[in-house]
Amino acid sequence: MKKIVLEAKNLTKFYNHNKVVDSINLQIEEGEIFGFLGPNGAGKTTTILMALGLTEPSSGEVNIFGYNSTREPLKVKRITSYLPENVGFYEDLTAQENLKYITRLNNIPEKNAEEKIKEVLKIVGLAEEAHKEVGKYSKGMKQRLGMAAVLVKEPKIAILDEPTTGIDPKGVEEILNLIVKMSKEQNITIMLSSHLLYQVQKICTKIGIISKGRIVAQGSIQEIDQNLLKTNQEDSFEVKVNPELSPVVLDSIKKIEGVNKIEKKSSEHSLEEIYIKYFREG
Amino acid sequence: MNGLKVVFWKEMADHLGSRKFIILFAIILAISVSVVYILSQNISEYFSEISKEYMFLNLFTTSAGSLPSFIFFVSFFGPLIGIIFGFDSINSERSRGTMSTVLSQPIYRDALINGKFLASLTTIGIMLISIILIILGLELGVLGIIPNFEEILRMGLFFVASIIYIGFWLSMGILFSIVFRQTTTSALISVMLWIFFAFFILMIASVIADQIVPLNQNSTLEVAAKNDEIKNMILRISPVVLFQEIVIALLNPSARAFGISSLVKLNDLLPTSLSISQSLMVIWPQFVGLIALMLICFAISYIIFMRQEIRAT
Ligand SMILES: Nc1ncnc2c1ncn2[C@@H]1O[C@H](COP(=O)(O)OP(=O)(O)O)[C@@H](O)[C@H]1O
Ligand SMILES: [Mg+2]
Numbered sequence: 001m002k003k004i005v006l007e008a009k010n011l012t013k014f015y016n017h018n019k020v021v022d023s024i025n026l027q028i029e030e031g032e033i034f035g036f037l038g039p040n041g042a043g044k045t046t047t048i049l050m051a052l053g054l055t056e057p058s059s060g061e062v063n064i065f066g067y068n069s070t071r072e073p074l075k076v077k078r079i080t081s082y083l084p085e086n087v088g089f090y091e092d093l094t095a096q097e098n099l100k101y102i103t104r105l106n107n108i109p110e111k112n113a114e115e116k117i118k119e120v121l122k123i124v125g126l127a128e129e130a131h132k133e134v135g136k137y138s139k140g141m142k143q144r145l146g147m148a149a150v151l152v153k154e155p156k157i158a159i160l161d162e163p164t165t166g167i168d169p170k171g172v173e174e175i176l177n178l179i180v181k182m183s184k185e186q187n188i189t190i191m192l193s194s195h196l197l198y199q200v201q202k203i204c205t206k207i208g209i210i211s212k213g214r215i216v217a218q219g220s221i222q223e224i225d226q227n228l229l230k231t232n233q234e235d236s237f238e239v240k241v242n243p244e245l246s247p248v249v250l251d252s253i254k255k256i257e258g259v260n261k262i263e264k265k266s267s268e269h270s271l272e273e274i275y276i277k278y279f280r281e282g
Numbered sequence: 283m284n285g286l287k288v289v290f291w292k293e294m295a296d297h298l299g300s301r302k303f304i305i306l307f308a309i310i311l312a313i314s315v316s317v318v319y320i321l322s323q324n325i326s327e328y329f330s331e332i333s334k335e336y337m338f339l340n341l342f343t344t345s346a347g348s349l350p351s352f353i354f355f356v357s358f359f360g361p362l363i364g365i366i367f368g369f370d371s372i373n374s375e376r377s378r379g380t381m382s383t384v385l386s387q388p389i390y391r392d393a394l395i396n397g398k399f400l401a402s403l404t405t406i407g408i409m410l411i412s413i414i415l416i417i418l419g420l421e422l423g424v425l426g427i428i429p430n431f432e433e434i435l436r437m438g439l440f441f442v443a444s445i446i447y448i449g450f451w452l453s454m455g456i457l458f459s460i461v462f463r464q465t466t467t468s469a470l471i472s473v474m475l476w477i478f479f480a481f482f483i484l485m486i487a488s489v490i491a492d493q494i495v496p497l498n499q500n501s502t503l504e505v506a507a508k509n510d511e512i513k514n515m516i517l518r519i520s521p522v523v524l525f526q527e528i529v530i531a532l533l534n535p536s537a538r539a540f541g542i543s544s545l546v547k548l549n550d551l552l553p554t555s556l557s558i559s560q561s562l563m564v565i566w567p568q569f570v571g572l573i574a575l576m577l578i579c580f581a582i583s584y585i586i587f588m589r590q591e592i593r594a595t
């Protein structure tokens with residue numbers, strides 16, 4: 001079995017008597033790209049903030065590499081990078097200066113820092129703009145700088161909160177590629193929150209679906225798919241047929257007694273169904 | 283510890299290169315220089331009747347022509363300087379979206395607020411000390427006035443008092459920058475409090491004192507003194523008043539007390555100058571009060587900041 005990098009046990013958070021996060025249990029293994037999927041207001045950001053020790057849980061706990069996030073936040077934050085939901089920078093400083101501040105906060109020696117900053121700016125494709133003030137950056141560039149900020153402290157795990165919101169499709173593509181690259185080349189375990197299904201589906205190895213503060217499904221896409229089939233299809237069975245059947249044949253099948261549903265299904269769409277199912281129920 | 287140091291130096295670099303700093307410095311410098319200049323034009327007129335003993339200090343406390351004195355400027359505009367450095371310190375970090383990035387680095391949360399407070403106070407200190415030195419240089423060079431040792435000591439104490447005074451306004455600005463998410467709100471509330479403590483409190487103190495001890499034509503001196511005492515008590519909740527009393531005692535070696543009530547008791551004393559320790563005896567309650575106000579204000583900011591949610595919403 002692989003090593004557990006992040007583990008949440010019965011993690012719960014109340015905001016003014018509202019249970020925003022409800023007894024969440026999560027396990028993220030080393031090397032995974034874990035997709036934390038859920039609609040707006042589901043409790044993703046709250047869970048992430050608790051994982052980083054930036055918000056205190058009402059009950060339960062989170063551990064990252066065995067360090068308790070609430071009791072040992074500095075140890076957690078030394079090995080964990082965080083890309084906040086609306087990442088911001090000091091606009092009158094250059095990208096290089098912004099990253100410099102982060103390396104200093106991480107107590108990285110100046111000499112190594114210079115090198116590292118150059119390296120990560122190159123990885124995210126901002127080497128040319130390193131000495132430009134961040135105020136002049138586009139949203140997509142800022143997001144890539146955010147990824148550089150994540151990389152610069154050489155984390156073991158990176159937690160990215162909605163890393164693709166508000167940027168154009170090309171920008172989204174770049175960010176997703178970067179995340180995969182980060183995982184493969186730098187060996188960083190990744191937790192990625194999103195309310196956008198297709199992105200999660202595209203790059204994540206495991207997913208957890210959160211709805212109204214509760215985890216409603218967790219595992220690889222196939223596992224979730226099977227679970228869904230199991231619960232959904234008691235006392236019924238599925239007949240697989242050629243997808244190119246003509247409408248006439250489909251119509252006559254529908255008329256057969258006992259058939260109550262005909263749907264076109266492909267493995268690519270199944271996650272979407274799951275997502276819709278839970279979000280309707282939730 | 284590393285976190286505090288890094289935040290401090292980042293903030294220092296920001297301040298010293300900022301437009302805010304350069305403009306403020308230029309304004310204060312212009313005012314100070316013109317005060318010295320005008321005084322130097324009329325030096326014989328101003329000092330004919332004052333003892334030559336504290337010539338140097340007198341330059342700081344004398345108002346020249348239509349221009350008020352240097353200490354007037356510090357007591358009125360010091361608060362504004364503190365507010366300017368404080369009012370957007372935390373909420374701008376929040377709205378810019380930099381706060382969660384900074385606090386997700388391996389530093390304690392209080393490193394941010396402590397670093398910001400110390401860096402702002404240091405910057406203000408640098409500003410103040412350079413202006414005092416410039417005035418000192420002008421007095422030496424242009425007017426040929428050489429301060430004696432005691433005057434230098436008194437200037438040092440004045441500097442300390444000013445730092446605490448401006449530090450109070452700074453922590454108040456920081457407090458509002460924590461409580462209010464919008465920088466315009468925190469600026470507005472800070473300035474309102476400044477106006478209250480600098481101006482309205484004078485009216486309120488008189489009104490309340492007159493309510494408790496009404497005065498009329500046949501009031502005895504004792505009644506008038508009582509009225510004055512109540513008024514002073516109310517006034518002393520204002521840091522502006524506390525600071526003014528401290529500065530008067532520090533820079534006016536002959537000042538021994540404030541208000542009529544004290545005059546009644548002290549009028550049989552000889553009008554000689556007080557030593558530094560005697561001056562300090564007169565104002566130590568005000569000094570302690572000012573320090574307490576600053577610390578309380580900072581402590582409240584600290585506590586709220588530590589417990590506040592990190593998110594911008
Ligand atoms: N500081 C707060 N006080 C009260 N309620 C909050 C606070 N922060 C978040 N919430 C509420 O918690 C819920 C979950 O929010 P969040 O974790 O941001 O969801 P997500 O990131 O999945 O969109 C929302 O209903 C939100 O309104
Ligand atoms: Mg969120």
